[in-house]
Amino acid sequence: MTVGSQFGRTIANASSVAILIAMMGCRGDQRSHPVPETPMPPKTVLLAQMMRELSDKPGFTEAFIAQIDKSGKNGPAAMTPPLITRLRELILGKDWQRLDRFPGWTMREINPTVRVVGHFAGKDAALEGMSERHPGASASAKETQTKLKEFIDLGDHSLEKKETISLDERSHLPGFSSKGLVSALGDGVVRGDDANPAIAPLHAESQRLADVLNRLAMNGVEGSAPAVVTISGKSVKTPEELIGALMQSGHDVLVSDARYFANFGHFHYQGKDVMMPFWVNSEIVVPGTHRPLLVPVSHAEYEWTVSGPKINARVSWYYGVDGKAEFRVMDTLDQAWVLGRHAHEYRDADALEVTRLIGLFTIAYAHQHIARPAMPFGGYYGLGVCQDTVAAIEKKMTGKATLFPNTADSSLFDDPNDAEVNRLIAAIPKDRAGSLPEPERIFGSLPTDDLSAITIPGLSADLIAAHQAWHDGKLQRTTSWRHRAFMALLWFLGVVALVTAVFKARKRLHAT
Template sequence: MRPTHKLALLCTLMTSTGCRHPYVVPEEPMPPNTILLSQMMRELSAQPGFTDALLAQIDKGGKKGPALLTPALIDELRKRILGKDWQGLDRFPGWTMREINPTVRVVGHVAGKSPKLEATAAVHPGSPATTEAAKQFLDLGPYALDKSETVDLDRPSTLPGFTTDGLVTTLGAGVTRGDGPNDLAPEHAESQRLADVLNRLAANLLPSSTLFAAKVQGRVANSPQDLIAALLATGHEVTVGDARYFANFGHFHYQGKDVMMPFWVNSQIVVPHSGGRPLLIPVSHAEYEWHIRGPHLNADVSYYFGIDGKSEWRTMDTLDQPWVLKRNAHEYRDADAVEVTRLAGLLTVAYMHQHDARPELPFGGYYALGVCQDGVSAIEHKMTGRVTLFPNTADSSLFSDPRDAEINALITAIPKDRTGAEPEPERIFGSLPTAPAASADQAFNAITIPGLADDLNATYKAWQNGTLERTRSTWSLVLKILLALAFAAGAFVGVRKLRH
């Protein structure tokens, strides 16, 4: 085969597997009062010290941070900013889970024992012995582990109202990080007390805890689920939503505008008619949300395992930027609401056992013990028999404490994304904070991140009609090219022999 023929064949193969002209990331249309991260950094990256200050803020995590930023990811982000790779910045990092996982494992070996080595260690038989030790990973408010008391929820909360103190940071140059109040903020005092009470009731299962109780209209509860049952019995409406959002990577604002900062992951799915370009999706944030309305208590709290290493109930009264959207994949009431509460309480205790047994896990165990999706996935699997979230990262081998047998089994049952296996489309689309519309061509048009709705509409339609394709690794591409070249060369030699 002549060199020109080989080159033509190589180009054809490269085109068929995705190596066409580079994809230009759209920058419009944008939601009102919103700009891309690249737009902010175009203007500010030249200011001495600003990039490092911004990266330091991101590295601290956030209420709904999508993923921990390992040193490798921080370095990658810095390179894109300093190299003025604005296209890459608006799809950062765009890696597969197979590429992200090793960066986390490296940190694990540096910061403490590796999860695999930890899994072989004997589980510590105790639990946090003091309130101060427990509060490192469980917010208890004014309540203590070693003090027995009964909180009367019929009385108004005496906690302070909503404040942005500690939530909003000014970086200068017109940039702030953090969000103000949403429409639930007026109930902050009641919501904060409820979150503290639910956490403290869950902690009753810790061996070092004395008995704690909450009372509603004379009904005494000693566990989170008993409290929800008591609220239902006293005329309160309780709804528990399985909520999904796009995770906000930064919670930044620039000159009064929201800064759009998703954290992108390669789904290993091909966008149809794109020449093989992979579908990149923003990582979602998942949590359970309790909305309580009634004659004695009005409050709203959420549960998830966060980047702070805390598996617990929290308030949910800060304002989300409009582009993150929101969807309740499931809603639970009555006995189902009680059951979801019970499972969340068991997860809270299981993670406290993990912190006690493995204090050296980096990031408070975040990633090794799962991310926000894992606990929600575990409960979703118990309640519906399905899992519709991606990614899940918990190392099942770490969940071996016999006191947490039910949670261990639930974590083991959910699909994992630690090895980089191709995630099921149901989990890719199920993680999104908007449900597909009736028309497959316009299924995700509610999404306002530039370019994403078009990609999702095309891939969702392909999934529905059975034409969805998966991406292949670089090595698979090279192997395909080499095999094709070998086949072509063999055919060429065969033709020459026939001619002679």
């Protein structure tokens, strides 16, 4: 073999190795790195286990997908046509490994699928649904009231007339009922969660408090008739004034920044919970592997715990996939694997400030709903997900925003009547343009400080390893295949230059 041919083969082999290295692990192929299926928490099964047993039953897969495709208030992500197609492919292809890490995409890959919905709705894809009228444009009182009824739940209260609401007597609303919350699909499958025995007994008071807080928030929307709430001789007109009046009348009020793993499906199978996270590629390399760290999307909300002589209630506030940004009851039983953590707790003046800000966000989302009624998913995703508002208020209260992902398009928050909200949304990190999410936000979104307490198979070990690498300053990030190919090319050219230099040096040496 000649020196030239040996040199050529060396270069060819080097380039092949470089390209192979560059392309390894680009999408974190779970079939190359099997997803653990054990251990599982008690009375819990993986989604794949349920689908293994039921997907061959005539009509079940389509009935299941139809349920997932419905807009639910607790969904972690808008189920766009590409995501639904992907889900169907995994089930029909019996790709159970990837189904248990669905979809496993980066935010860079998920973002365009939401814009596709804008095309289906006949809207401008750049805004995932352009408004019919610019924010702040005038609307009649009747038009405003009609649109707000679709946006926010007020119970028996009205936006059309002035009213005074007394909280001095106990609530006469009905207690908890699972009607409309739980439905049987057959084959031992149930969708929806039943009562939380620790909180559901408070349902009547909690529902009344949520309705009243929503009604007071709507006082800040043009076209709504004013409402006044009275308690212990005090009259209030805003949510924060009501919380202040409760404090002054002997009630203990705790406001919590609460975080959970988002439950993608809320399914139960043969009496067991079905573990269904919605997985996102964090673009962090799991140490010691070529795999990206896949993390379940978290759900974030603010929660009010009120205890006292007249009212004992638990309510939450979040912006959901139903398009509603509102106070809600929170008395269904979470599945054990979703866990739960209070990232921050606020009392006294801080609790009042968080409540004030939540009132402003409720008004701002009402303005968005009026101005952009045709946005897909009620504006969810384009105007943010549940994390955005919590992150924005967290940054105002603590100086940091530790939630991922945030999807709000800041350009949509341009109503001058909502200037403070606009500034808060603009100040938080966004996950729309493909930038790498900060590790602080990935770990900050988790619903526990004890990573070993996570019961999703395989996740705890990956998180512990990645967290340690982050702590040690050794965390590595994944990159796109284009970047890998470019780096491989640079590596290849470097090898060529090095071999050429050695070859020339040896030739000069033989010549002397």
